[in-house]
Amino acid sequence: MFAAELKSDTLKGLVNIISTLIDEVKFTVTAEGMTLKAVDPAHVAMIEMNIGKGAFESYSASDCEMGLDLDKVKGVLKLAGSGDIIRMEQDESAGRLVFKVGNITRRMNLVDTSSLSDPKVPHLELSSNISVAVDELQKGIRAAESISDHITLTATSEYFDLSCEGDTDSSSLRLDKSAVKELDVAGQATSMFPLDYFSNIIKAIPAGTVVKIGLDNDYPVKLMFGLADDNAKVEYLLAPRIENE
C-alpha cells in the first residue's frame, strides 16, 4: 500500500537528481519513507537517496517495492504548476500508480522491479571533506566546459580548486578557505573525473544547496546533500579517471 501527497517542486527536485543517472528506478517503500539505490548503465556513478516521510505533505505506506519510469513522471510534473500538490496512490490490483493533480487523473503502469538492479553502495573512507555552495561548483563547470572532457578537483588546507587542462588552453576556479563552508584536508587530495557526469549531477542540484564533498587521491568523489528542506538525503559516488603514466 502506498498513498502520498507532495509539492510538485519537491517531486521535481528529486526526479531531476535521479534522472541524471537512470530513467527506470526501483523505490523501496516503508512506513517511514522511500529509499533508492541506483547505478548508471556504465557503472561510473552511483546514487543513494533516502526520502523521509517529512518530505511529503501526507504519507501512508506499508513495505513494498515500486518501479517507476521517470520520463513519465516528468510528464506529470509538466501538468502541475509550481505550488501544486501532486497526489500519488498505488492501484495494487492493476499494478498501476495513479497521479492526481487538480482535476487531472493520470494512471501509469509500474515498471517490473525484477529487472531493476539493486546495487551495493560501497562504504568509502575519504580523507578530505569540503563543504561548498553548489553555485560555486556550477561556475567551475561552466569554465571547464569547452576546454576538456575531464575536471580535476584539488583540496589543500588553503583552497579548493576545480581545474581543467586542455591541449592549448586551461581554466581553473579557485575557492580560498574563506569562500567555502568547510575545508578539512590532511595534506592534499586531488582526483580527476569525467566532466559530463560531474556536470550533470552538479547542474541538477538546486541553487543555494550546500554540497559536502568527500575527496581523496585518485579515488572516487562522494557528494552529499539534502533536498526537500533536508527531508531527503542524497549520496552520489563518482569513479575517478586515473591517468596512466
Place this chain on the structure above:
Amino acid sequence: MFAAELKSDTLKGLVNIISTLIDEVKFTVTAEGMTLKAVDPAHVAMIEMNIGKGAFESYSASDCEMGLDLDKVKGVLKLAGSGDIIRMEQDESAGRLVFKVGNITRRMNLVDTSSLSDPKVPHLELSSNISVAVDELQKGIRAAESISDHITLTATSEYFDLSCEGDTDSSSLRLDKSAVKELDVAGQATSMFPLDYFSNIIKAIPAGTVVKIGLDNDYPVKLMFGLADDNAKVEYLLAPRIENE
C-alpha cells in the same frame, strides 16, 4: 475595393485560428465585414469565420473576394508591436494587398481565388452543449499528449470529461458541473477525436475565451467562440474517429 485598419493583436488572433487548418485562404468581403469558409486538405476539420466590421478600427469595402497567403501575413505581424495598428489596402490594378505598419510598407501578391475551395459547411444538430473556458481544455490536452493520438470528450448531466486511453497508461481531466459555464446534456454524449487537430485549434484560442462545445455520440464536435471582443465569430467542426468493433 477594400481598405481597413485593425490592431495587430486582433489580426494575429484571427490568423492563428485559421492557420491551424490551411495556409492559403479566400475571404469573401462585403461592406459589413469579411467571411471565410475553409476545410483542411484531409477534410477532417472545417472552419467558418465571420469578422464583423466592428473588429476593425476603420473599415471600408465593396463586394469582392480576396485570396491571402497566411504565412506572408504572419511575416507582416512580426513587424508590428503589440499595440500597433496595421493598415491594409487593396491595390486593385496590380492584384496586390498593401500592408502599412508605422513607416513600413509591405506589398504582397494576392492568391488566385479560383484555385481555392469554397466548402459547404453542414448544419448539425448536436444533442449536448457545454460551455467552458478554453484554459481547462488546454490543460486536458497537455495531460493527454504523451498517452495516445486520440482524445475522448464525454458529457453527462454531472460532468464534462476529456480522457485518453493508451496501451498501459491513461489520463483524464474531469470538470464537474460547477467548473463549467453551461452543461446541457440529455443522457450522455461521447465521441473520440484526433488529438492533433483538437490540440491545434484549442491551443490557438486565446486564454480566457469561453468555448461553446456541441457534442453528440460518435458524431462531429462543433466548437463555437468569439474573437476580437466578440466582433468575430468562429465555428469549427471536427470529424470523430469511430472505432470499429
Place this chain on the structure above:
Amino acid sequence: MFAAELKSDTLKGLVNIISTLIDEVKFTVTAEGMTLKAVDPAHVAMIEMNIGKGAFESYSASDCEMGLDLDKVKGVLKLAGSGDIIRMEQDESAGRLVFKVGNITRRMNLVDTSSLSDPKVPHLELSSNISVAVDELQKGIRAAESISDHITLTATSEYFDLSCEGDTDSSSLRLDKSAVKELDVAGQATSMFPLDYFSNIIKAIPAGTVVKIGLDNDYPVKLMFGLADDNAKVEYLLAPRIENE
C-alpha cells in the same frame, strides 16, 4: 606587454561586432589602445576598429601584436555576469593570454598572427551622409528578410529608404527627414547590398546607437559608429551588388 581590465559588457559589444566578419583576429596593441583591421573571407566587407584606452577600466601596454580566437573569448564572456570586470594579461613566455573573471582563471593560446591578413582599408569619398538610430535600420531589415536576398538603400534630400523587391512582393521602410538625425544628400544616392552582410552588422550594433551612413550610387556603403561610450570607433565598409543590365 599587455594588461588591461574592462567591463564584460564592453568586451561583449566589441566581440559581437568583429565576429560578424571573422573569428580569428589580429589586434595591434600600443600604449594608447588597440586597433584592428579585418576583411571577411569572401572580401565583401571590411572592418576597422580603434579601441582607445578610455574603453578600459585599466590599461597598460607596450607595442605588440596579439592574435585572438573570438569563439574562445565568447566562452569567457559566458562566465561573466553583466556587471563583472574581466582582466586580461599577456603571459609572454608562453604566448598565452590569461583572462580572470572573479575567482576563475582562463588561459588561452594566442593565435599566430603571421597567418592573419592585414588588409588595406580604402579611403572612400561618399557623396551622401545619413545619421540614423540603428533601431530604425533593424526594423527595415526585419521587413526585408522574407522578400529577397538584397536590400537597397536610397537617400534623397527628403527621405532615407531601405527597400527590397522580390518577384511578387516588396517591402520598404521610409524615414522622412524628420525621422533621421542627419540627411546630407546631393541629389540622390542609391545602392544595393547583400542582405545577410548588412543584416549581420546592423543586428550586432547595440540598440540606441546612432549610425552614420556614407552612401553613393552603385558604390560601397560605409557605416560609422561608436561603442563603449564612444571610446571605441568602428568603420565598416560593405561592397555593393551592381545589377547587370
